[in-house]
Amino acid sequence: MTPVPVAVLVSGGGTNLQALLDALRDSAVARVTRVVASGADAGALERAQQAGVPTGVLAHPDDPDEVVTATGGARLVVLAGYLKRIPPAAVARLRWRVINIHPALLPAFGGPGMYGRRVHQAVLASGVALTGATVHYVDEEYDRGPIIAQWPVPVRPDDTPETLAARVLAVEHRLLPQVVMELVRLGVPEKPVRLSAKGSAFLTGDKLAVDLDNAADGRTGGRADC
Secondary structure (H helix, E strand, C coil), rough: CCCCEEEEEEEECCCHHHHHHHCCCCCCEEEEEEEECCCCCCCHHHEEEEEEEEEEEEECCHHHHHHHHHCCCEEEEECCCCCCCCHHHHHHCCCEEEEEEEEECCCCCCCCCCCHHHHHHHHHCCCCCCCCEEEEEECCCCCCCCCEEEEECCCCCCHHHHHHHHHHHHHHHHHHHHHHHHHHCCCCCCCCCCEEEEECCECCCEEEEEEHHHHCCCCCCCEECC
């Protein structure tokens, strides 16, 4: 079985990229085959190079042809800390094949300018008791595509933006590889898929529960309820 190629778009240090590289390194199901940065100063590029993954830097992130070409024909494209807007024409050509991870429970605390520390500051200022991480499809607007999966994180009374960010990031590092593996296992469907948590499992629209601890290495370990 040839692993499904996955391209990852990055703008920063690349800890979510590292989580994907680690989870998919020996996977027979999916493999990171290309890492593309919005700028040459992205620290994630070094992580990719150390892993032996080909890299590229976008000269014009707003050029849809360049963005699509840069993904190298990957079946699935993952935005992992990528801060540029995907051009609408590129979204149309890659429909339901581009996903993003966001450090809050969308649709709350998303949209233009909502990334990194700003998100966690807004969460704390709002007084909500629950935040988390969201993986969603990318469409023509920031953080507005259909939600694929979410992982909640309680907000503690003594949280600071830094302590909250650390706990949410730890969840992102688990959630993103698991969602990637499940989408690939489902054949990267050409329509939205929603995964919901049930105990220690994801429950998909076809009622297939996938064990979270095993999803990242391609072993479903779950149960078919259909």
